[in-house]
Amino acid sequence: MAIRFIPVSEINDPLTIALGISGGSGTGKTYTSLLVGRGIAEGVTGKKGSPIGYVDTENKRALHYKAAFPEMMHFDFTAINEDGELVGFGPERWIEVIDAAEAAEMPVLIFDSFSHAWEGIGGVLDLHAQVLDRLVQDAEKRAAGKYTVDPAKFSQLAWAEVKPRYRRLIDRIVRAKTNVIICTRAKPVMQKGYGNNVENARATKTRRKDVPWDPASDADLMFEMTAMVILDPSAPGCPVYQIKVADQFKGLLDPRRPMGEDTGAAMAEWAKGQGGAQKQKEVMDFAREKARGGTDAFTAWWNSDDGKAARSVVRPIMVEIQAICAEADREAARKDDDPFGEGPADEQRGEGFNGTEPLDADALAEKVRAETNAMAEAA
Template identity: 70%
Template sequence: MTAHIRFLSVAELNDPLTLAIGLSGGSGTGKTYSALLMARGIAETMTGRPGAPIGYVDTENRRALHYKQAFPEMMHFDMQAVDDAGNMIGFGPERWIQVIDAAEAAQLPVVVIDSFSHAWEGVGGVLELHAQTLDRLTGGKDDLKDRRSQLAWAEVKPRYRRLIDRIVRAKCSMIICTRAKPVMQKGFGSNATNARPTKTRREDVPWDPASDGDLMFEMTTMVILDPKAPGCPVHQIKVADQFKGLLDARRPMGVETGRAMAEWAKGQGNAQRQKEILDRARSEARKGAEAFRTFWNSDEGKEHRALLRTILDECQALAQEADAAAAQNDDDPFGLPPVDSDLTPEQRAELEAAERAVLDQQREDEE
């Protein structure tokens, strides 16, 4: 039986969107307090009433209860690795899905998970599940582990992906906190970079979140906090244009941050207008430095200069690329870079074969 498929006009879709915000950081970076402040702003804006409930999933030995007087609206769940009978149940993917199901059943407008790192590296988490699966596939033989590691991941990762999909489809907004660890650096001072960048470890960010890249890239917003500036979104890993004006690396995130994000999710606020301005700035930068300079000094540019500064580095790079391209002299073929300078040997061979085919066709046409 074919499932009924119906496309709806966006005019019919008025339910608020949900937010998935990732906060990562080491000890003392203000994750818990920042998450609670933002959750308050989200909950009150989504429901339209002060004191709206905030769900809190606490894996950190009830750390959130340090703030129970400041946040009496908190609905706390103490998530431990053992059940009430003392049986080890761990932090496997299926258990987290049950937690999200329970949050939705309770009709909580927002849920904070602190810390979701347990799902990755905790007891019964993804890394332990992979190790257990690998032991089963290899019979404990170390010489087979490298060859069968991917097979083990093929069993474990689908379970984790179902959890990530459940987070994405959640009907409540979520703030997901993860731990972060310092990474080895090369160079010194302002010239220091990460010794081994990965998909979750940007070269210019000296912290490595204890989570998987799949989670980070599904977030609406993902930032890494730094102990030098607690609560401040110092390292902005993924921030949609709609939120760039809300996040200042020098200013702690708080209730107003959450409120503004929730207003965007409800289709209110001026986030869409801000995105249009940023897109306009990029468009002008692609015309070169002079065009971007003109826009920067226009009435619109002056009015939104604080917002434009959030992408200034990006626009400067775009303008420099445009000017460099314009400076090339098309009348002098020796002044242009080789067309195939970046081709691999295989790509160059394909290009040469295509050129020969064109010449052969031309000869046939002439004959």
């Protein structure tokens, strides 16, 4: 195979977008995905009314909006095939759908809800349970009653058989030649604490402490997305919780404003040539650098002519800016004339320290040697 590294100046093919939208009931996933999908489709093709491919696993729920979105191209994706056989939502079926969408040259494809691929009939969790049952039954046959088989010992072996199939689906989504919007369900997370101190009771690799929703998917999907957001019932359509949003999209995905056609159109513009995304990132990075000088330095820049011109770009990251300023202020407040800082409190410095006299280094070393020798003899 001939390998050629191509100068980026010669690469003009548009990028593709994979947008993840998760949320509980009443958060506006379906309607929002259709609005954003319309913006992407029309932005990519340059034509009004460009088709929106819609893969519907929710009992034709998307058809509630067919009057508002006549350009929708609907596919009723069920767990039963044309012959009435139960086939489920296995990874290979989703790959077939993506293949069909590409063959039909759909500019955008919406999956609603992709959670069926994870927790539906024939989905990843169901496949894992089936494989685990088979492995345990085989082990029990080998044991022939001589010993008890622990099913937990076969769980990882079952995942080793199922996960590669799911990983192929995720790779197919990433490499799709059409833009993809993936909707997933989200469930409330059990929390602990009260008021401003509330946080999730159990952290996982897909669950941040400050996000009270758990998407019905896995990290492989969430972090392969171009952008991944979670909606909240208190603000339907708004990307309140931003799980993965690069600087290039923070200006588009405002937690206070519902996503719409303009969101999709701007993302399509980015995909075609990145638009002004790189410049916006440079402005955000510059604001972060100013914040590292502390609150006073950042405020002075914010009120300067340059700062006023950058405000609309910087506002989406103001929470991050405030945290950087606060840390810089704390650092500046520490004593800097002592290379070891303020040091530990007296009661933390060990026996024999009276707060004024220095430690006897030789005595301390002898004490450590004696304790080490005593432990060695005991061992």
